[in-house]
Amino acid sequence: MVPLLIWELLSRIGPWPHWLFPGPLAVAASVVHMAADGRLGTAAGRSLARLVQGYALSALAGVPLGVLLARSTLVRDALRPVVLGLQALPSICWLPLAILWFGLSETSILFVVVMGSVLAIAIATEDAIAGVDPLILRAAGTLGIRGARFHAGVLLPAALPGILTGLKLGWSFAWRALMAGELLFVAGGLGQLLQNGRELLDAAQVMGVMAAIVAIGVAVDRVLFRILELRVRRRWGLVEEPA
Amino acid sequence: MWRQVGRRFARLTQAVRRARRSAGIGLLTPRVKRSGPPKIDVSRVGHRFGNQVVALHDVNIEVHAGEFVCLLGPSGCGKTTLLYALAGHLEPSGGRITIDGLRVKGPGPDRLLVFQEPALFPWLNVRQNLVFPLRARGLSRAEADARAREYVARVHLDGFEETLPHQLSGGMRMRVQLARALALDPAVLLMDEPFAALDAQTRGHMHQLLQQVWTRDRKTVVFVTHDVREALVLGDRVVVMAARPGRVLQDLDVRLERPRDPDDEALVEMSRRIRDELRRAEAAGAAEGQDARIAADGAAPLGPAPNLGAPL
Numbered sequence A: 001m002v003p004l005l006i007w008e009l010l011s012r013i014g015p016w017p018h019w020l021f022p023g024p025l026a027v028a029a030s031v032v033h034m035a036a037d038g039r040l041g042t043a044a045g046r047s048l049a050r051l052v053q054g055y056a057l058s059a060l061a062g063v064p065l066g067v068l069l070a071r072s073t074l075v076r077d078a079l080r081p082v083v084l085g086l087q088a089l090p091s092i093c094w095l096p097l098a099i100l101w102f103g104l105s106e107t108s109i110l111f112v113v114v115m116g117s118v119l120a121i122a123i124a125t126e127d128a129i130a131g132v133d134p135l136i137l138r139a140a141g142t143l144g145i146r147g148a149r150f151h152a153g154v155l156l157p158a159a160l161p162g163i164l165t166g167l168k169l170g171w172s173f174a175w176r177a178l179m180a181g182e183l184l185f186v187a188g189g190l191g192q193l194l195q196n197g198r199e200l201l202d203a204a205q206v207m208g209v210m211a212a213i214v215a216i217g218v219a220v221d222r223v224l225f226r227i228l229e230l231r232v233r234r235r236w237g238l239v240e241e242p243a
Numbered sequence B: 001m002w003r004q005v006g007r008r009f010a011r012l013t014q015a016v017r018r019a020r021r022s023a024g025i026g027l028l029t030p031r032v033k034r035s036g037p038p039k040i041d042v043s044r045v046g047h048r049f050g051n052q053v054v055a056l057h058d059v060n061i062e063v064h065a066g067e068f069v070c071l072l073g074p075s076g077c078g079k080t081t082l083l084y085a086l087a088g089h090l091e092p093s094g095g096r097i098t099i100d101g102l103r104v105k106g107p108g109p110d111r112l113l114v115f116q117e118p119a120l121f122p123w124l125n126v127r128q129n130l131v132f133p134l135r136a137r138g139l140s141r142a143e144a145d146a147r148a149r150e151y152v153a154r155v156h157l158d159g160f161e162e163t164l165p166h167q168l169s170g171g172m173r174m175r176v177q178l179a180r181a182l183a184l185d186p187a188v189l190l191m192d193e194p195f196a197a198l199d200a201q202t203r204g205h206m207h208q209l210l211q212q213v214w215t216r217d218r219k220t221v222v223f224v225t226h227d228v229r230e231a232l233v234l235g236d237r238v239v240v241m242a243a244r245p246g247r248v249l250q251d252l253d254v255r256l257e258r259p260r261d262p263d264d265e266a267l268v269e270m271s272r273r274i275r276d277e278l279r280r281a282e283a284a285g286a287a288e289g290q291d292a293r294i295a296a297d298g299a300a301p302l303g304p305a306p307n308l309g310a311p312l
């Protein structure tokens, strides 16, 4: 509450023009306006649909890639340096290549989102698998659990807490990559709405969209993933039961 | 008159037998080699870890089918290392281990290792921890469920079927691990101090359970413990080991009738003697790696010792 008050005061008594630094009331009004005429909902829906598609692809490719990196020396020797190297590349740097390959299309945006998150997911999965208690692996060995049953029933569940952390990280990477892509390459979505605000010299709209982007990111990260993570950690016995 | 002498003689021999028994004489004898091929053959096995620790040195143990062998020795004498080698989790750096004449290469369905720590799957509850490996062996869901319930009850954990491992005490977790091993019904059971974390009473129950299962199904059991009395209560044979380097000191047959009482005076006397022996081995090891042997019969030392204390 106090920061909001200070913000409002600053925007009113500050030396800068009011329309360039609107206060929270003006921003809220702009959000309400955008929500009322449906622009915000449509843009958010569009962005989220893209995000879910790209993220699902990332998770479906990243987790198996991580397992292979951890379990197969062949794959590790061949791919690990590549994966670690490309991981250092900011995701938006994939965009020029994506446009060359796929043109100005949805596929390009998806490609950027996938490249922005798949490697982080793979590396976190590899770490999680490598960190599985060797005693659990030996127990599976002596109990005669092998093959698909071993991978699905022992290895993945044993690594799940770490994999979830990776999936959470991958989600926030994907969200950033998507916003960067939408800003540069206009095709509807929250990024475009942000650009739109700039073109209209409407700082309140820009800030309103920023707030919406933050809200969505926080909601998924802090609510969805946090709950999921807590449930898994509790079942696995990694945290105290709540009193 | 002859009858009277005969009766007196009989009474005298009985008294002598009782006295010998209570002094533990004749109940602990060097192992008599059995005929026929052994089930498990550990031959000249040595193991040196990467950090140059010699965990095992020239270990020779033959275990026949249906035998209950206790490996007894101080902490760090290589008991877990030897058991891991038998289970196929570790390849010893020297010597060979065969089971039914076949060289051990990795874990197999004929053997099951009960780990020193409760190696349960933390995301599965007690029942699922038993059902999962049973299903992997091809049992139907109904069969696996029934078997799981039966064995959970046999380790006195009924009512905890739906509990998660982290909600159990350490001793309860070890019992779940035992139930899981027994439910899978392997021909060879390798057990690494499974009852070290239990109170005396629960341990007594588990000893009974284990002996029941063993006498009924004639499993081959290799049971590691550092508790001398536990070894004497359970084992047909006690293999006494010493540390640094890990080696076999004594291989003894236990000639006590079953069921055995841990407070039986003969057993207490025998355990005292083995403890003395272990202490002497430790002192000798500290002095010069000199070999010490039990006069297991209270009489002459037991035949020639293999050159145990020899430098490596």
Ligand SMILES: Nc1ncnc2c1ncn2[C@@H]1O[C@H](COP(=O)(O)OP(=O)(O)OP(=O)(O)O)[C@@H](O)[C@H]1O
Pocket: B049, B050, B051, B053, B054, B055, B073, B074, B075, B076, B077, B078, B079, B080, B081, B082, B116, B226, B246
């Ligand atoms: N992974 C390892 N790497 C290096 N040294 C090891 C390793 N595991 C065991 N050792 C060493 O080998 C020796 C034997 O260890 P082992 O675990 O077999 O002893 P133990 O008889 O089972 O002891 P305890 O009764 O305490 O369980 C010890 O000196 C130990 O330090």
Ligand SMILES: [Mg+2]
Pocket: B079, B080, B081, B116, B192
């Ligand atoms: Mg041990």
